[in-house]
Amino acid sequence: MAQFTQSEKDVFRTAPFFKGVPADVVFRLFDIGDAVHFPKNTHVSAIGDTVDPVFFVMSGLLRISACSESGRRITFLLVKRGEPYNLLGPYLDCGRFLEAEAARPTRCLRIQGNQFMTFVTDHPVIVPNILRWIGIGLDSANSRILDLMEKKVENRVMRVLSTLYEKFGTPLLFTSQEISEIAGTTPESTLRTMGQLRDMGIITTQRGQIRIHDPAALKNIEFGSLKI
Amino acid sequence: MAQFTQSEKDVFRTAPFFKGVPADVVFRLFDIGDAVHFPKNTHVSAIGDTVDPVFFVMSGLLRISACSESGRRITFLLVKRGEPYNLLGPYLDCGRFLEAEAARPTRCLRIQGNQFMTFVTDHPVIVPNILRWIGIGLDSANSRILDLMEKKVENRVMRVLSTLYEKFGTPLLFTSQEISEIAGTTPESTLRTMGQLRDMGIITTQRGQIRIHDPAALKNIEFGSLKI
DNA sequence: CCGTCAACATGACGGCCGTCATGGATGTGG
DNA sequence: CCACATCCATGACGGCCGTCATGTTGACGG
Numbered sequence: 136m137a138q139f140t141q142s143e144k145d146v147f148r149t150a151p152f153f154k155g156v157p158a159d160v161v162f163r164l165f166d167i168g169d170a171v172h173f174p175k176n177t178h179v180s181a182i183g184d185t186v187d188p189v190f191f192v193m194s195g196l197l198r199i200s201a202c203s204e205s206g207r208r209i210t211f212l213l214v215k216r217g218e219p220y221n222l223l224g225p226y227l228d229c230g231r232f233l234e235a236e237a238a239r240p241t242r243c244l245r246i247q248g249n250q251f252m253t254f255v256t257d258h259p260v261i262v263p264n265i266l267r268w269i270g271i272g273l274d275s276a277n278s279r280i281l282d283l284m285e286k287k288v289e290n291r292v293m294r295v296l297s298t299l300y301e302k303f304g305t306p307l308l309f310t311s312q313e314i315s316e317i318a319g320t321t322p323e324s325t326l327r328t329m330g331q332l333r334d335m336g337i338i339t340t341q342r343g344q345i346r347i348h349d350p351a352a353l354k355n356i357e358f359g360s361l362k363i
Numbered sequence: 364m365a366q367f368t369q370s371e372k373d374v375f376r377t378a379p380f381f382k383g384v385p386a387d388v389v390f391r392l393f394d395i396g397d398a399v400h401f402p403k404n405t406h407v408s409a410i411g412d413t414v415d416p417v418f419f420v421m422s423g424l425l426r427i428s429a430c431s432e433s434g435r436r437i438t439f440l441l442v443k444r445g446e447p448y449n450l451l452g453p454y455l456d457c458g459r460f461l462e463a464e465a466a467r468p469t470r471c472l473r474i475q476g477n478q479f480m481t482f483v484t485d486h487p488v489i490v491p492n493i494l495r496w497i498g499i500g501l502d503s504a505n506s507r508i509l510d511l512m513e514k515k516v517e518n519r520v521m522r523v524l525s526t527l528y529e530k531f532g533t534p535l536l537f538t539s540q541e542i543s544e545i546a547g548t549t550p551e552s553t554l555r556t557m558g559q560l561r562d563m564g565i566i567t568t569q570r571g572q573i574r575i576h577d578p579a580a581l582k583n584i585e586f587g588s589l590k591i
Numbered sequence: 592c593c594g595t596c597a598a599c600a601t602g603a604c605g606g607c608c609g610t611c612a613t614g615g616a617t618g619t620g621g
Numbered sequence: 622c623c624a625c626a627t628c629c630a631t632g633a634c635g636g637c638c639g640t641c642a643t644g645t646t647g648a649c650g651g
Contacts, residue, residue: 203509211505223498226491231502252491259487263454263480269497270451274459276504277439281431283511284547286639288608310628319512321609326630342617342628514609516638538598549639554600570598570647 138170139244143193150217152268153261160258164191167254168246173237182234187248190220195241200316201233210316212272213238215302222265225252238313283319291318292328296338296345297353307345314345366398367472371421378445380496388486392419395482396474401465410462415476418448423469428544429461438544440500441466443530450493453480466541511547519546520556524566524573525581535573542573 147153147161170193173179179197180186190197192214199212199220211233214220220235225248246254255261282291295318299307315325329345332338337349347353375381375389398421401407407425408414418425420442427448430436439461442448448463453476474482483489510519523546527535543553557573560566565577575581 201505201509203513205513207512209509209512211508223494223501226494227498227502233505255490256487259484259490262483262487262490266451266454266493266497269494269501270455273451273497273501273504274455276501276508277429277461279508280439280504280511280547281429281437283508284435284437285431285433286607311630312628319508322628323610323631324608326628327608330630340629514637539600540598550598551601551640552638554598555638558600568599 139165139193146193146217147191152217152219152264154264156261156264160260163254163258164244164246167250168244171243171245173241173243175237175240177237179235179237179243180233182232184231184234185228186221186224186231186233186235189222189224189246189248189251190214190235191244191246192216192218192220193242193244195243196238197235197241197243198238199233199235208316209319210313211276213302213317219268222269224248279319288318288320288324289328289331291320292325293332293353294318296332296347297350300347300350300353305345305347307347308343309345310343367393367421374421374445375419380445380447380492382492384489384492388488391482391486392472392474395478396472399471399473401469401471403465403468405465407463407465407471408461410460412459412462413456414449414452414459414461414463417450417452417474417476417479418442418463419472419474420444420446420448421470421472423471424466425463425469425471426466427461427463436544437547438541439504441530441545447496450497452476507547516546516548516552517556517559519548520553521560521581521583522546524560524575525578528575528578528581533573533575535575536571537573538571 144162144165147164148158153161168191173195179190182201194216197212197214197220198210199214200208200210202208212220224231255265282294285291292314295314296307299309299314299317311322311325311329314329315322318325329338329340332353333340335352337347337352339346339348372390372393375392376386381389396419401423407418410429422444425440425442425448426438427440427442428436428438440448452459483493510522513519520542523542524535527537527542527545539550539553539557542557543550546553557566557568560581561568563580565575565580567574567576
């Protein structure tokens with residue numbers, strides 16, 4: 136089937152996740168999966184769903200988030216082009232508490248859970264990649280826990296901006312609401328911090344976008360970067 | 364070599380982590396690893412170490428923690444008998460920021476990283492178990508992030524007590540210091556919360572141990588309304 | 592039996608930040 | 622071009638909890 140163009144397939148060839156995996160093995164994924172499109176702000180999966188399929192983002196952006204019973208929402212992960220989502224889903228029978236939605240119009244390669252597990256057992260060469268990816272995610276989650284202990288909202292916002300800069304470059308197309316949901320705070324506090332950063336000439340802001348002029352200044356604090 | 368008694372080996376046979384793995388595969392681990400003992404409060408690994416070997420706890424308890432530069436320490440994980448630690452270490456080349464120490468006198472099975480990776484490729488039947496275990500850990504980390512958003516220290520302490528009760532039963536042999544490092548707060552706040560729980564007859568406390576009389580009450584989230 | 596230390600317990604204070612409120616700026620659709 | 626929604630921006634207030642301080646209790650060794 137001609138669901139995927141060659142340039143789309145090349146996205147996977149060069150994706151960090153697939154590093155070291157032979158190209159023919161990678162391309163096998165296109166045979167066992169199909170393409171799905173999600174318009175902006177639509178749900179890929181809702182809370183409590185037992186998310187079975189594995190997704191690979193071909194273009195766009197997925198936001199993985201959860202919300203507590205008090206209504207506060209936090210974003211755990213932003214999945215961009217070439218990255219996988221729900222790698223572990225097929226192996227966990229329990230329903231997760233996460234929800235996934237398209238932060239922008241997003242095109243994905245979707246692979247059913249049992250097909251993915253078959254793929255893994257047939258091509259064990261990919262196992263180290265999976266473990267490596269999950270390991271990075273686990274370290275990142277632990278970093279964020281440490282972050283939240285520190286309780287300094289300013290530091291959290293700065294680290295979020297720094298991390299997003301490393302992942303997406305500049306300008307960052309996010310609202311203060313989105314930033315605050317990643318940093319684990321409120322839009323007001325985020326705006327206050329960004330106001331200070333603006334006064335220092337480190338960033339400039341417009342509606343829905345943030346230009347970072349001095350990335351080094353954002354890293355001035357603390358160790359370790361989170362993988363968002 | 365007769366490093367391990369039969370009863371020790373049986374610990375693994377019945378361990379949840381190894382569920383579904385044939386016994387002869389499990390026992391192969393004893394051939395490629397060796398026994399190590401850690402006295403109480405000694406370090407298994409320090410911060411920044413590239414922890415290569417995988418550990419399985421045979422008796423005792425490992426505490427996996429990290430501390431921020433402000434000196435605050437947080438405990439991520441308590442590894443008890445039959446549970447693995449550092450499953451992903453062999454696959455990650457970077458140094459981690461965690462440190463592991465023996466919370467009690469602890470005896471472990473230690474397997475060098477490359478030997479463990481060889482074992483995994485030779486016995487792929489264990490891969491789903493690894494992924495499942497890591498997946499649970501990842502969900503748990505995300506839950507804690509959500510918890511920290513909630514910001515109510517009382518709820519965090521109660522949830523910690525509830526979780527520890529499910530894992531270790533009663534009485535819990537932990538000090539307020541240890542509880543606070545798991546809950547992400549201070550010993551004082553922990554003691555204050557436990558004081559209220561004591562007044563309600565939910566727990567009783569002695570030096571270094573906590574008896575839980577009403578586990579269900581700890582799961583009650585509407586603590587704030589009860590307090591008034 | 593006593594000295595010492597670690598842990599328990601509790602009170603007081605202050606700062607951070609979440610909440611609410613208000614107003615202005617910007618983009619969008621009819 | 623205007624109405625409206627959304628986002629940005631900033632001020633004021635109040636509560637939670639981290640910090641410090643003080644005293645008590647229990648454990649352990651000689």
